Amino acid sequence: MAEVIAQSGFTGKQTAQRATTFALFPRPTAKTGLVSWLTTVDHKKIGMLYGGFAILFFLIGGIEALMIRTQLMVPNNRFISAQLYSELFTMHGTTMIFLAVMPLNAAFFNLLIPIQVGARDVAFPRLNSFSLWVWVVGAILLNVGWISHFVPSWNFGGAPDVGWFGYAPLTSKSFTPDLSTDFWVLGIQVLGISSIVASLNFIVTIINLRAPGLTMMRLPVFTWMALVTSFLLVLALPAIAIALVMVMFDRNFGTNFFEVSGGGQPILWQHLFWVFGHPEVYILILPPMGYVSEILPTFARKPLFGYPIVVFSGVAIGFIGFGVWSHHMFTTGLGTVATAAFALATMAIAVPTGVKVFNWIGTLWGGRIVTRVPMMFALGFIWMFMMGGLSGIMHSAAPADAQQQDSYFVIAHFHYVLIGGATFALLAAIHFWFPKFFGRMVPEFWGKLSFWIIFVGFNATFFPMHFLGLNGMPRRTWTYDSNMGWNEGNLFATYGAYLLGLGMFTYFAVLVWSYFKGEKCGNDPWDARTLEWSIPSPPPEHNFAAIPTVHARDAWWYEKTHKEEIAQEKAAHIKAEESHGGIHMPDQSWYPLFAAIGLLVGAYNLAQLHYPVTMFGQQVLASHLPLAITGLGLMVAACYLWALEGPGGYHLHIDAEGKVTESRDDHH
Amino acid sequence: MTRIRFDHRPFSRATRALVAGLGLVLLSSCKLADVFSLSGNQSTMLTAGPVAKAQWDLFMVTVYVCTFIFIVVGAILAYAQIKFRARSESDEHAEPPPEAHGNPLVEIGLIAASVALLVIIAIPTLRDIWYTHDVPEDEKGNAMEVVATGNQWWFKFEYPSELVKLPNGGEAPLVTGNELVVPAGIPVRVQLRTIDVIHSFWIPKLAGKVDMMPNRANFLWFKADKPGYFYGQCAEFCGESHAIMRFRVIALSPRDYAQWLENQKAPARTVTPALLADAVDRSARVQFAAMKRNPGEALSASPAFDADPLNAWREMQHPDVGENAQLIATGRQLFAAKTCVSCHNIRGHEGVGISGPDLTRVGARSTIAAGVLENTHERMHAWIKNPNHFKPGNKMWFGGYNVKDGDNWKPNFTMNDQEIDALVAYLHSLK
DSSP: OHHHHHHHTOOSHHHHHHOOOOOSSOOOOOSSSHHHHHTOOOHHHHHHHHHHHHHHHHHHHHHHHHHHHHHTSSTTOOSSOHHHHHHHHHHHHHIIIIIIIHHHHHHHHHHHHHHHTTOSSOSOHHHHHHHHHHHHHHHHHHHGGGGGGTOTTSOSOSSOOSTTTTOTTTTSTTTOOSTHHHHHHHHHHHHHHHHHHHHHHHHHHHHHSOOTTOOGGGSOHHHHHHHHHHHHHHHHHHHHHHHHHHHHHHHHHOOOSSOGGGTOOHHHHHHHHHHHHHHHHHHHHHHHHHHHHHHHHHHHTSOOTTHHHHHHHHHHHHHHGGGOGGGGOTTSOOOHHHHHHHHHHHHHHHHHHHHHHHHHHHHHTTSOBOOOHHHHHHHHHHHHHHHHHHHHHHHHSHHHHHHHTTBHHHHHHHHIIIIIIIIHHHHHHHHHHHHHHHSBOOOHHHHHHHHHHHHHHHHHHHHHHHHHHHTTOBSSOSOOOTTSSOHHHHHHHHHHHHHHHHHHHHHHHHHHHHHHHSOBOOSOTTOOOSGGGGSOSSOOTTSOSSOOOOOSSSHHHHHHHSHHHHHHHHHHHHHHHHHTTSEEEOOOOSHHHHHHHHHHHHHHHHHTTTSOEEETTEEEESSSHHHHHHHHHHHHHHHHHHHHHOOOOEEEEEOTTOOEEEEOTTOO | OOOOOOOOOOOOHHHHHHHHHHHHHHHHTSOHHHHTOOOSTTOSSSOOSHHHHHHHHHHHHHHHHHHHHHHHHHHHHHHHHHHTBOOSHHHHTSOOOOOOOOOHHHHHHHHHHHHHHHHHHHHHHHHHHHHHHSOOGGGGGGOEEEEEEEETTEEEEEEEEEEEEOTTSOEEEEEEESEEEEETTSOEEEEEEESSSOEEEEETTTEEEEEEOTTOOEEEEEOOSSOEEEEEEEOSOOSTTGGGOEEEEEEEOHHHHHHHHHHHHSOOOOOOHHHHHOHHHHHHSOOOOOOOOOOOSSSSOOHHHHHSHHHHHHHHTSOOTTOOHHHHHHHHHHHHHTTGGGTOBOBTBSOBOOSSOOOTTGGGOSEETTTTEEOOHHHHHHHHHOHHHHSTTOTTTBTTTEEEETTEEEEOOOOOHHHHHHHHHHHHHOO
16 A cells, blocks of 8 residues: 555655745635535535535525416416516526535535545635535525516626526527526526536546546446536537627627627537537436446445446436437427438437336346435436337437427426436435434435325326327416316326325425434445444545455445455554644635635626616616626636645544544745 | 444324325315326317327337336335335345346347337437428428417417508508418428517427527428317517417318408408498408307416317407497507507508517407417407416506506506597497
């Protein structure tokens, strides 16, 4: 081990020698309290912040959905206005995708990847903190328009109302003159920055920070799927980033990318959007496939069936996922050959997806299935994902899709994939890893009760929608007439939605209760298989007292069956690391947060660029340009100071009894 | 080895009974059969033409294949879940099964089976992509062409081969709004255009949708097997009132269609006392069966209308009984005085505008406001009184009734109930 450390160039002492640093602020060192959370670089705290914000937005998106369902409960309803309805379905989609499922996945990336690869943090801890706060900025920009409904003088025209897909030319200044679309454009753009930064961080972490012995083909499947997802994000997001810049230029600087009167081509937006938007579907579903691939072996008590095929099918989905985007555009007049090509590619992507399902069933086969709450959600995932996947195959038949496109059949399909699939897997994952990160169990009874309410409510909501769609009900419709045969299906779906809402409320209320009162648990309450279960619950700041050496695919399962060998190895590792100055930990920093605040000020003002700045009814500035430049300047300054500040760091020392002491005297 | 705590079945009999009871209440409050009914006015199952039928038949192929997969895979999954379930604490903590990692033969076999099943879908898919794309070669000579243009939030229909004389002596294609009348049994090729944002043209019983894309020459085709009255709707989100951008397609027998065309091509009907005295003239123009009509719950059609919409539509082609020439003349004056003429065309009368629907025969249409309201006197009155209530954000309200004053809207004119009654009488005289 000593040689390994020497070869890696990691001595701990080198950091101390190189530092010539400049700091405007004293480096924060608080371990608890508000400052510790605002300045944290600990991947576990960052993960929890992502998770907490994401659950908050998941509930907001859910309330938006319930308002939509209430409006559609009866025909010709006037519960909410057409305008508010447009805002609600736009923000429901945008929120659930960008502010709920993606950050929940990001939360698990943060919480699990460093531990599953046997590292003490991500590769770039401060950059990780930056991604988090930039994500918060994006969430604020997207939602700031709601304030117009309460404070009329903040006239942003309400929340975004052009649909989460924002099809040009509806997004142009002539059709959406208010500011809501500008905030939508910048909000999504900023979220994209956050995702790209985070993805690069995870790619480097997974490839470079793997513990000794952890070859790529020994990586836990979740980490593999996170790696594929990170590559998808890095490759897909630039497409929408470019498209959003084009919309911004059309709206603010008179360009004609999508402006029909200037010869622009609105179809271009759709291609750019779906080149991002389809990989995005896999960005949402691949990590959930990862959770399920961890949970099923644990509770079937046998290893994942066909590990290499599950991994390679995930990679194959990632590749083919970039070649099927136009199946979202079968009705746009692609022509016969293009339609045929994308129809066949779409059928092809069903194969690796089906392979995953077969392997999950193979994992159960011959196992001893222990029916705990995470397992129930994971099994629910397989069933519901199968249904969503099969209705997806139905869409690949392009001529049949001409009837289903933009109908409730599609709504049923993708909610089976995104709730029955992604969300069920996320609920399984939250329940599964909650004991690890909070040290307490969630009660089985309440977990199972919430599972059944969610399962029944979900199917009651979305199963009838297949029939509504086949009966000709288009989506994104604020109301419908009573003679269309849609009354009963909509009423039933709305009852189902309330039940689903009740189930979600139960699930999260029980989590809150468990956080305070749940039964305490040890390292490994589920008798699980991967490295995170080898360390205490909740994990210490430094994760591992000794960096593990990985001998097999399910590393912790191997450790449990080879206790003596591992104990000797660990003692040697601790000794070697101590001889190099102890465990090196990164320092907290204010600058990622400051850079994000600069971005917030910049983007908030960039959105309203051409409008005068008023204060107390008086015009102060002719445009928001000076404020936008100030904000972006603040961000650049914070990034510069961040670089000057240096990585910093301190050391932890673990004595024979396992007591941890801290030393930071060797530098600063 | 760590032991997982064993929990007994967590739900008591009482809990299960409660859940079942709640489920029954939920089910009984809806007519369950209606939840899964496919018999609506926009059903994609009750097809009325070859394009929609090809699409439904292909859909059913995918349903059969996918149901087969679901049953086979689901049965294996269900069997595994039941058979390999740990049934007691000792079962859960029995020696874990051998650490098997997979079986290449099983994997390859399953992949091959999946591909084979997909080929079953792929073949008819490819065939139908070409079939549904354009009118088949052997029917092309027989096909008629119409141009459909999407507007926020209504549809304009033009008949390029049916030219009408304009008052200035020129000629232009026949134009209607929100009701597309076609002959049954003849392929119709619809050129799809839009004047503003993207719309999508969808008549579920006749053909799946194709988008109306700016700067793109899209089209679709359909054929109605028999005369009928079909519901259609915009299927691409196009702004605030997208939900109520609807239209109708009326397929007529060739003889009825010719009669309809002839009537449409004539200039707008002018009601004079002399005309009203001549009852023969009134019924001679269009010979359709008469039907009684009742107000109903739906905004766009009464139950009686829906019971036999085609006949009800035919009834609409007749001039109303008891027309008041004086009131109609007042309405005609108001139509000009209230600036309606600047957006709506009434060929032969004062209306010259093109940005709103052509109203030359508005009285003969079964619906108004783009398929939203049944075309009765009461509903037209309600529509004219407050169009923004029925179609939020529409241009008649924002731009007609109200005009822009800086950043705000200010009223342009007002109308009292008597004036609206006169307008309704005038518009309903336009048959």
